Each structure stands twice: as structure tokens, then as C-alpha cells.
Amino acid sequence: MKILFTVGGSQAAVFGVAPLAAAARNAGHQILLAADQPLMAAAQSVGLPAVCITPERMRYGQDAMTATTRIDALLELAGQWAPDLVVGGLSHVPRVLAARLKVPYVRHIWHIAPMARRDRTAIAELQPQLERLGLTELPDPDLFIDLCPPALRPPGAPAARSMRWVPRVSQRAVEPWMYTRPDGARRVLITAGTRNLVLDTPGSSLRRVVDELTGSGAEVLIAALPEAAEKLGDQLGDVRIGWIPLDVVAPTLDLAIHHGGATTAMTLINAGVPQAIIPDNGYGKAVAEAVSGFGAAILVDRHRPRPGTDPEEATADACRAILADDRYAQRSRILAAQSAVLPTPDEVLRDIEALAA
Secondary structure, eight states: OOEEEEEEEEEHHHHHHHHHHHHHHHHOEEEEEEEEEEGGHHHHHOOOOEEEEEESSOOOTTTTHHHHHHHHHHHHHHSSSSEEEEESSSSSHHHHHHHHTTOOEEEEEESOOOHHHHHHHHHHTTTTHHHHTOOOOOOOOEEEEEEGGGGOOOTTOOEEEEEEEOOOOOOOOOOOHHHHHOTSSSSEEOEEETTTSSSOTTOOHHHHHHHHHHHHHHEEEEOOOOOHHHHHTTTTSSSSSEEOOHHHHHOOEEEEEEEOOHHHHHHHHHEEEOEEEEOHHHHHHHHHHHHTTTTTHHHHOOSSSSSSSGGGGGHHHHHHHHHHHHHHHHHHHHHHHHHHHHOHHHHHHHHHHHOOO
């Protein structure tokens, strides 16, 4: 079978779909990943055969702005390499492609943020594309795969086939300190993902948070882009800063402070790590609300600090609370255990094979 995987937006989309794509390839199926140019390096880093369909990054909620270009590029690709099934994500453009090709369509996403309103808007905006291609309607996905643990799915989320999150990030040679815990010290990781140069802590500098943690005896790791490491390495005291393989380091952590990115949050959930989440956008806030609502994190809101806390000390207060109260770690471990029993990509692949059959 030939399966066309399509992604757009951030590297998280590539890392999220990689385990299922790899499972399909390992099972003997032919796969291609259609993606934006900025995602080519991420696809190559996890060993996926990728085809560039647009030079610019796709933005979720802006399907209509680039739909003609993307659909035409996908149709051209399908004319050269006809898929038996299409796998898409947040964008509904791949769904249009599958309808035009009359092949099964699988939607594969991490459904932790409410999306019904955005989905309705995106589908309505694609109506001119349906008319252009002679389609009267956009059929529902034949299969909806959700990477979000059921306990964190938003109310009213559509029925879905749950699949276990398998951490997948770009790799290099790892060193012993990355997979071993420090002796006699707690370990805290700080990351702003790949979108931001550095984590924007509310009301205080990152140095202030780092000093608070190191002063309490914790070891601090900062996963950062090369330019951030070069700029800030000398300013943050005794910390490791630079490329850090989150999937390798996560099991050694006592706490992670981050921006609410999908790959970051789910890799930490998978490892049972409590989190202090400082959202950098609405999606990150939805992530923070879900994980903190389960008791496995604290949401540090720049605009609405927790009652009784000093906005200037919000991040440090969250760190102190998590490290002092084992309930956050307990809830994190419960969430990890629930996630660990979800169907693997190999198991879900059987459902996809049945669709094509």
C-alpha cells in the first residue's frame, strides 16, 4: 500500500506523525511525507522520505490562504505517486485531496485543545476549492487517530481511535549525563521549544529563575537553539544549555518548565514528569489547562497570576510548589501509566490497513 502523510506548521507535526509513518514503512508499505520547506530538515532527522510542497510554513486556521497552492501541489504529487490512502493533521487540505482522489482519509492529531469552531470555519473557507474540483461535500475522515491521553481530551471531543505517544525528536550522539540522574540533586529542564529563542518568564528574568533553582541545589538544563546558547550561555551561571535530546533526558527529570508545545508536553507526560507551563500562545494555554487540570502541572499565566502569588515570583513559586509537593509527581506518573497502555502505532496501523482493504 502507498500512504501519503501530510504535515504543516511546526516540527511537532513531523515528530508526532513519525512513529505511525515508521510503523507503516516497517510493515512493508510505501510512504511519502508531504510537508512545507521549513520542515524538511526535521523530516530528514527522523528518517522520513519527504517531499516539499510549499516554500512557506502552513499556519493552522489559515487553510484558505494557501489552499489553492497546497492542493495543486498535492494533486501534482498524486499524479506522479498515486496514494492508496492519505493521512492528514490539523489542516483540512489533505482531506480535500483524499476526497478528490476517492481514497480513504485518516486524520491524525493531538486533540487536547478545543477545535470544533476552527474546524467549522476552515471547512467553510475551503468550499471554493471543493467547487473548483467538482466536489459537492467534504466527507468525514474514515478514521480519526488521537494522540492525546483520554483523560486530557476536551469535553465534546469527537470519537477517536486513541494511539500511544511515542517520543520522536532529532537525534545526535548522546552523552552519559543525558540519560543518568545527578547524584544527590534534583534535575530541572527549561525549554522554549523551537519557535522561541528563550522562555519568556512572567515578571522576571530567566536568570532569576535559574538562580532560584540552582540556589536550592537543583541541576538546571536548558534545551535551547544554538543562537540562544551562544547568546545566553555566559549569562545564566552554572547550567548546561544547548541541544538536549528531550526524549532521552525526560526520564531523569524531577520538573520541566516550558512553553506548552505539543511535543514537549507529551514527551514529559510519557515520562511522568511534572510540569510548570508558561504558555506562549492560546494553544499552549489549552495544553497547560488540561495538564494542570489533571494535577500534573501548574499553569503560570502571565496575565492572570494564581491567587496569593506575586507576579514577579510566579515561575519560582510554581517550581517550589511542584518540588515540595509529591502529589504533582504522583499525578504525572498516573498519567504516564494511562498513556502507556494505549494502542501502539503498530496496532493502529492494522485499522488503517483494513480501510484500504
